Amino acid sequence: MDYLPLFFDLKGRQVLLVGGGDVALRKARLLARAGALISVVAHEVDPELRELLENHHGQIIIGGYHSVLLDDKVLVIAATDDERVNESVHYDAVARALPVNVVDNPPLCTFVFPAIVDRSPIVIGISSGGQSPVLARLLRARLETLIPSGYSRLGQLVGRFRDQVKARLGSVGERRVFWEKVLQGQVAERVFAGQDEAAERLLEEQIQAGNAGHQVGEVYLVGAGPGDPELLTFKALRLMQQADIVFYDRLVSAEVLDLCRRDADLVYVGKQRDNHAVPQEGINQLLIDHARAGKRVVRLKGGDPFIFGRGGEELEQLKEAGIPFQVVPGITAASACSTYSGIPLTHRQYAQSVRFVTGQLKNRGSELNYAELVHPNQTIVFYMGLHTLRTLCNGLVAHGKSDTTPVAIVSKGTSAEQQILIGTLADIADKQDQAQLPAPAMIIVGEVVELQSKLAWFGDGAAAPRMNLAQQTRAYDEQL
Structure with missing residues (x-):
C-alpha cells in the first residue's frame, strides 16, 4: 500500500490553494463540497473560481505565493504551471508538517486526491497512487453505475436512527444483524423507490419490534430490453443482482440472464405461440407465493413490461394479494x-x-x-x-x-x-x-x-438479410 486512505474533516477549516486556473477550480469544487474555507493565491483568478469562492466564503489573494500564507492552514494544494513555485509550496509545507498536494507531481505530494464516488454520507475514494489517474477515473465511472444515488438518502436515514437502534439492541452482534437485514430489505428498497416516508415508518416499526425478521418479500417487474445487455438500466441491473429468484420469458437474452445474481434461481416461464411453458395464471401465483416466502423476486420481461408484456395483469394480482412491487421500464423492442x-x-x-x-x-x-x-x-x-x-x-x-x-x-x-x-x-x-x-x-x-x-449504422447495415457465420462459411467455400 503506497498511500493510507484517510478522510479529512475540513468543515470550517482553512485550506490554501495556490493557483487560479482550471486545475485550481477543479480542486476548489471538491474542497467547497467538503465545507473547507478556501484561500486562493494567484496573479489571475478564473471567473468561475471567483464565483465559487464568493458563494462559499472563500478568500482571493492577488499576487505571488510566500510561506507566511501557510499560517493557520491545515491543508495545502499547489496547482500552478510554475515548477519553482510548486517546489517551494512543497518544501514549505513539509517543513511545517502540513499535508500538501502538488497536482500531477506525485513525488511532491504527501497526499493524493482519489477519484470520488459521492453518495454522502457514503463516500468512496479510488486511488492509483498517482500512477494512473485515468484508470482510477474509469473505475469510478463503473462504480457510479452500480451505486444508485439513493444510497445517500439511505445513509442519512440510518444515521438518524443509529442511536435508537443502539439503545434498543444492547450487543454489537445484535445491531450488526439488525442493520444487515435493514440494508438488504424493504427499508432500503423503499428509499431506492423514492418512498422515504414509508421507509422511515417501516424502520421505526422494526426498531420497536427489536428485529428486522421475516417480512413479505417484494416483486420487481423488470424490463430487460431487446437483448443487448448494454441497454439495461442501472436500476434493472441492481435489482437483478440482488434477486433471490428470477422468472424470465423467452425474449430475455442469455447475455442479460448472465447479469443476474450468480446464486439466484432462474425459472423459465416463457411463452411461444400455442406453447406456454407456464400459463399466465400460474406465473401470477408463483410471484405471489415466492414473495410471501420473503424472497426478492424479479420478473424479467423482454423489452418493456407495459408494452404488450402483460405486466399490468401481473401487477393487478400482486396488488390484490398485498405484495409490494416495483416496476423498472425497459427499452421497448x-x-x-x-x-x-x-x-x-x-x-x-x-x-x-x-x-x-x-x-x-x-x-x-x-x-x-x-x-x-x-x-x-x-x-x-x-x-x-x-x-x-x-x-x-x-x-x-x-x-x-x-x-x-x-x-x-x-x-x-x-x-x-x-x-x-x-x-x-x-x-x-x-x-x-x-x-x-x-x-x-x-x-x-x-x-x-x-x-x-x-x-444504417449497426453491423454491416445491409438492407438485405445478413448472413450468419454458417452462411458466410458456405458462401466462402462456394467461391473456392
Whole structure:
C-alpha cells in the first residue's frame, strides 16, 4: 500500500490553494463540497473560481505565493504551471508538517486526491497512487453505475436512527444483524423507490419490534430490453443482482440472464405461440407465493413490461394479494430495433406519429382497426406479427394503404444475429417466405423505412438479410 486512505474533516477549516486556473477550480469544487474555507493565491483568478469562492466564503489573494500564507492552514494544494513555485509550496509545507498536494507531481505530494464516488454520507475514494489517474477515473465511472444515488438518502436515514437502534439492541452482534437485514430489505428498497416516508415508518416499526425478521418479500417487474445487455438500466441491473429468484420469458437474452445474481434461481416461464411453458395464471401465483416466502423476486420481461408484456395483469394480482412491487421500464423492442436498423420512427418529412400494434390476431381474424392505421404520415410498428404478416399487409392495402408503402422486418434486433429485410406491402410477405427470418422480429411500415439504407449504422447495415457465420462459411467455400 503506497498511500493510507484517510478522510479529512475540513468543515470550517482553512485550506490554501495556490493557483487560479482550471486545475485550481477543479480542486476548489471538491474542497467547497467538503465545507473547507478556501484561500486562493494567484496573479489571475478564473471567473468561475471567483464565483465559487464568493458563494462559499472563500478568500482571493492577488499576487505571488510566500510561506507566511501557510499560517493557520491545515491543508495545502499547489496547482500552478510554475515548477519553482510548486517546489517551494512543497518544501514549505513539509517543513511545517502540513499535508500538501502538488497536482500531477506525485513525488511532491504527501497526499493524493482519489477519484470520488459521492453518495454522502457514503463516500468512496479510488486511488492509483498517482500512477494512473485515468484508470482510477474509469473505475469510478463503473462504480457510479452500480451505486444508485439513493444510497445517500439511505445513509442519512440510518444515521438518524443509529442511536435508537443502539439503545434498543444492547450487543454489537445484535445491531450488526439488525442493520444487515435493514440494508438488504424493504427499508432500503423503499428509499431506492423514492418512498422515504414509508421507509422511515417501516424502520421505526422494526426498531420497536427489536428485529428486522421475516417480512413479505417484494416483486420487481423488470424490463430487460431487446437483448443487448448494454441497454439495461442501472436500476434493472441492481435489482437483478440482488434477486433471490428470477422468472424470465423467452425474449430475455442469455447475455442479460448472465447479469443476474450468480446464486439466484432462474425459472423459465416463457411463452411461444400455442406453447406456454407456464400459463399466465400460474406465473401470477408463483410471484405471489415466492414473495410471501420473503424472497426478492424479479420478473424479467423482454423489452418493456407495459408494452404488450402483460405486466399490468401481473401487477393487478400482486396488488390484490398485498405484495409490494416495483416496476423498472425497459427499452421497448420497437424503439431498439428501429434505432439499431437505422429507421427513425418519426421524421419531420415522413412521419409525425407512430403506432405500436400487436400482430397476434385472435383466431387469425382481422379485428384490427385498419382505418386508423392507414392514416398518412404515420409509422406503424407491429409486434409479434411474423405469422400474420400476409394478413396484416393485405388488410392495410384493402383499407387504402398503397401497396408500394415500404416495409422492414427486423429480426433479433440489437443482437449480433440481427437481420433486416426490406420490401413493400405488396412483396414483403413473399420475401419473408423465401428469407425465413426468425422470431423475435418487428415489422415497421411507413415511408421512414426508405431512410434505412442511408442511416444504417449497426453491423454491416445491409438492407438485405445478413448472413450468419454458417452462411458466410458456405458462401466462402462456394467461391473456392
